[in-house]
Amino acid sequence: MGITSKAGKWGDAHRYALIYWEYAGLDRKSWVKLGDDLILEPKDFVRKLKRLHPVDEVNLNARLLEYRSSRLW
Secondary structure (H helix, E strand, O other): OEEEOOOOOOOOOOEEEOOOOOOOOOOOOOEEEOOOOOOOOHHHHEOOOOEOOHHHHHHHHHHHHHHHHHHOO
């Protein structure tokens, strides 16, 4: 799972836009690139300087579950 400041196409199903990117210590609006080989653990939400905002953690978990379930078909 990577973080990028480059927006994907509108409605890109492979990215999640961080709402509180500044809280996470990022310099600009950022997106999390989703992948289908993810196993989320608490350490996945820790950045060297800060953590993701709790709202982004919940939303990202939900988005990943949706993404992974859609990839099963």
